[in-house]
Amino acid sequence: MPSRAEGRAAGVTIADVAAHAGVSMSTVSYALSGKRRISGPTRERVMRAVADLGYHPHAGARSLASSQSNVIAVMVPLRTGMYVPVIMEILMAMTTAARTHGKDILLLTGDEGTDGVRRVAASGLADAAVLMDVELHDERIPVLREMSMPAVTVGLPSEPGDLASIDLDFEAAGGVCADHLADLGHDDVALIGLSAGVYHRRTGFAARTVSGFMNRARERGLRATHTPCDGTFDSAAHALTRILDERPATSGIVVQNEEAVGPLMNLLRQFGRGVPQDVSVVAICPDQVALQTSPRLTSVPIPAEEMGRGAIRLAMARLSGRPMAGATLIPPRLVVRGSSGARFTGGPAVGGALGGPSDLPV
Amino acid sequence: MPSRAEGRAAGVTIADVAAHAGVSMSTVSYALSGKRRISGPTRERVMRAVADLGYHPHAGARSLASSQSNVIAVMVPLRTGMYVPVIMEILMAMTTAARTHGKDILLLTGDEGTDGVRRVAASGLADAAVLMDVELHDERIPVLREMSMPAVTVGLPSEPGDLASIDLDFEAAGGVCADHLADLGHDDVALIGLSAGVYHRRTGFAARTVSGFMNRARERGLRATHTPCDGTFDSAAHALTRILDERPATSGIVVQNEEAVGPLMNLLRQFGRGVPQDVSVVAICPDQVALQTSPRLTSVPIPAEEMGRGAIRLAMARLSGRPMAGATLIPPRLVVRGSSGARFTGGPAVGGALGGPSDLPV
DNA sequence: TTGAAAGCGCTAACAT
DNA sequence: ATGTTAGCGCTTTCAA
Numbered sequence: 001m002p003s004r005a006e007g008r009a010a011g012v013t014i015a016d017v018a019a020h021a022g023v024s025m026s027t028v029s030y031a032l033s034g035k036r037r038i039s040g041p042t043r044e045r046v047m048r049a050v051a052d053l054g055y056h057p058h059a060g061a062r063s064l065a066s067s068q069s070n071v072i073a074v075m076v077p078l079r080t081g082m083y084v085p086v087i088m089e090i091l092m093a094m095t096t097a098a099r100t101h102g103k104d105i106l107l108l109t110g111d112e113g114t115d116g117v118r119r120v121a122a123s124g125l126a127d128a129a130v131l132m133d134v135e136l137h138d139e140r141i142p143v144l145r146e147m148s149m150p151a152v153t154v155g156l157p158s159e160p161g162d163l164a165s166i167d168l169d170f171e172a173a174g175g176v177c178a179d180h181l182a183d184l185g186h187d188d189v190a191l192i193g194l195s196a197g198v199y200h201r202r203t204g205f206a207a208r209t210v211s212g213f214m215n216r217a218r219e220r221g222l223r224a225t226h227t228p229c230d231g232t233f234d235s236a237a238h239a240l241t242r243i244l245d246e247r248p249a250t251s252g253i254v255v256q257n258e259e260a261v262g263p264l265m266n267l268l269r270q271f272g273r274g275v276p277q278d279v280s281v282v283a284i285c286p287d288q289v290a291l292q293t294s295p296r297l298t299s300v301p302i303p304a305e306e307m308g309r310g311a312i313r314l315a316m317a318r319l320s321g322r323p324m325a326g327a328t329l330i331p332p333r334l335v336v337r338g339s340s341g342a343r344f345t346g347g348p349a350v351g352g353a354l355g356g357p358s359d360l361p362v
Numbered sequence: 363m364p365s366r367a368e369g370r371a372a373g374v375t376i377a378d379v380a381a382h383a384g385v386s387m388s389t390v391s392y393a394l395s396g397k398r399r400i401s402g403p404t405r406e407r408v409m410r411a412v413a414d415l416g417y418h419p420h421a422g423a424r425s426l427a428s429s430q431s432n433v434i435a436v437m438v439p440l441r442t443g444m445y446v447p448v449i450m451e452i453l454m455a456m457t458t459a460a461r462t463h464g465k466d467i468l469l470l471t472g473d474e475g476t477d478g479v480r481r482v483a484a485s486g487l488a489d490a491a492v493l494m495d496v497e498l499h500d501e502r503i504p505v506l507r508e509m510s511m512p513a514v515t516v517g518l519p520s521e522p523g524d525l526a527s528i529d530l531d532f533e534a535a536g537g538v539c540a541d542h543l544a545d546l547g548h549d550d551v552a553l554i555g556l557s558a559g560v561y562h563r564r565t566g567f568a569a570r571t572v573s574g575f576m577n578r579a580r581e582r583g584l585r586a587t588h589t590p591c592d593g594t595f596d597s598a599a600h601a602l603t604r605i606l607d608e609r610p611a612t613s614g615i616v617v618q619n620e621e622a623v624g625p626l627m628n629l630l631r632q633f634g635r636g637v638p639q640d641v642s643v644v645a646i647c648p649d650q651v652a653l654q655t656s657p658r659l660t661s662v663p664i665p666a667e668e669m670g671r672g673a674i675r676l677a678m679a680r681l682s683g684r685p686m687a688g689a690t691l692i693p694p695r696l697v698v699r700g701s702s703g704a705r706f707t708g709g710p711a712v713g714g715a716l717g718g719p720s721d722l723p724v
Numbered sequence: 725t726t727g728a729a730a731g732c733g734c735t736a737a738c739a740t
Numbered sequence: 741a742t743g744t745t746a747g748c749g750c751t752t753t754c755a756a
Binding site (some may be wrong): 013014015025026029030033035037057058060062064065066067350361 | 732733734735736
Binding site for chain 2 (some may be wrong): 010054055056057058059060062063064069071074076078084085087088091092095096099104105106107108109111112118119120122123124125127230233234262263266292293294302
């Protein structure tokens with residue numbers, strides 16, 4: 001336990017390290033950055049000195065001298081209707097991924113608006129920015145361009161310009177759900193979606209799911225409907241009632257609304273509709289939610305971790321000069337669990353009503 | 363719209379501003395920091411120049427010259443059993459509050475461990491740290507002291523030392539719930555708590571709620587039990603079954619587990635126990651959760667926003683030299699809604715079964 | 725009330 | 741393969 005070293009780490013400069021190792025400051029700098037070949041022995045002495053002294057380069061000095069802050073700003077608007085745990089998982093995944101590249105994450109809220117972007121860019125606080133929860137026409141995007149700040153969006157804006165984006169391919173996800181239900185022989189299917197506000201405000205992913213679902217359903221000859229839902233119990237009840245009233249034969253339901261999943265399953269039970277005997281349910285939601293019900297839900301998981309890592313990978317690519325513009329769409333996976341089954345057979349397609357080790361990605 | 367100005371903000375230095383305003387660099391610096399008296403007219407010319415040129419001080423340079431980064435590091439471990447939306451709300455509240463003091467938030471994950479604290483402190487990346495979700499014996503705390511970094515914890519460690527902490531007074535919260543049920547005439551009460559792991563691992567707030575509840579119940583002459591719960595439907599069912607088996611006369615339930623709230627309410631309905639006719643339910647949870655059920659829940663809200671603001675206030679106090687050590691315990695509020703009522707009367711105490719505008723804090 | 729100038733700790737030419 | 745040194749943009753003495 002190098003207690004002496006770490007106790008004084010605060011005031012240790014590169015000059016101290018250089019003296020301790022018997023080399024020049026630049027040698028230390030280069031040994032640490034790897035931007036110049038350093039001989040084995042020298043390199044080792046430097047590293048020893050660094051460890052001995054508990055040296056950590058001063059972030060401000062480094063940023064000043066190199067015009068690189070090694071910080072990535074992440075702006076999180078946290079709009080209503082978003083499922084917070086997913087946002088958080090993406091955020092934490094980005095933070096972890098950033099560290100593997102020696103970067104740190106600076107957190108910005110949505111209410112700083114475009115000024116936040118401007119401030120962080122102009123002050124050199126961050127080298128790049130990640131925008132979460134982007135709207136189709138996001139006012140922060142032109143500012144990013146104006147400040148010529150490398151940026152990545154989580155979610156797809158309408159005019160990507162030269163920036164990079166990442167998202168689950170929700171259009172394909174909608175299609176996959178429709179396909180699964182069609183394959184199981186269901187003719188009347190319904191999509192219970194997000195709150196109406198989400199569609200109006202930012203449309204992006206929510207609308208893409210709907211179009212993917214409806215288009216594929218049409219191609220497969222299914223009758224399909226879409227109903228927004230607020231995520232409250234009452235709202236879920238309203239949506240389900242409407243669906244069963246208008247199309248009593250509905251035997252397949254896709255739900256893209258984490259808050260509505262629990263209420264929906266309980267309502268189906270109350271209505272005497274067995275899952276999957278009478279109604280098959282497919283969710284587009286994080287696994288955590290899909291595994292919480294009984295039976296467990298056949299679902300297209302939200303790859304939050306992958307989205308976070310991907311966002312940072314894109315940001316790093318921009319910082320290293322490689323372009324990599326355009327949208328990275330993560331292909332949806334369908335995980336079949338106990339909530340979906342063939343029409344009329346009364347049994348789940350795969351995996352048994354309790355889910356379990358036989359869950360299988362398709 | 364000062365388009366020329368902002369377009370070039372990236373390269374604008376204090377020297378540019380000084381030249382533009384016809385003053386010296388130091389005058390600009392002092393006009394901006396307010397650390398020296400500047401005459402009205404001079405001050406105005408400086409501000410004009412700043413606005414004209416879209417000047418933003420370079421964060422790194424400032425940090426180097428002043429040994430102040432104006433950044434607060436926040437470490438979020440995100441342990442299992444924690445309710446993520448509350449963590450997120452606290453985090454965003456801190457970020458917003460920090461900006462009002464000119465500070466930014468640097469996000470650290472738990473998996474960087476104590477090294478993260480050391481690195482951030484030694485590199486001057488942050489001036490202060492906030493630790494969320496602290497354990498009773500948290501290994502990061504000695505490191506903070508060793509690095510002599512001003513720090514605040516959200517949650518209470520067992521050995522506070524000289525650091526400041528903030529949390530809801532969960533002990534009092536448990537007591538308030540017991541009192542409420544006692545006031546309504548309930549004799550047999552139960553607490554459905556968090557997962558067993560939470561009690562074993564970090565104990566802190568979860569255990570304090572239990573002791574506050576049990577002690578007050580004893581004082582009021584109630585029979586009380588405590589049952590941990592994982593938050594899954596099955597786990598909630600298990601807990602409720604056990605409670606009703608062991609003490610069929612139980613007519614008051616306190617629940618401190620956001621995930622279990624929905625399942626619990628449905629289970630009570632399935633068991634034919636009307637809320638609040640047969641069983642009164644009181645929750646310790648964010649309002650968002652308490653308002654999602656039907657009837658709405660009488661609850662002690664988690665003051666996430668207040669905790670976030672408070673944490674930053676404490677951090678700022680440490681940075682300005684004022685000590686303010688010790689724990690800041692936020693007193694619990696009880697909000698009576700439709701889920702609790704007098705025993706045997708069959709009606710809610712206040713507010714009606716639908717909750718509504720008559721909700722009233724006590 | 726204002727200016728001039730010496731660093732803060734590091735990087736990256738420019739040397740050798 | 742390594743050393744020397746001139747800044748990076750700002751704050752803050754020290755002078756006036």
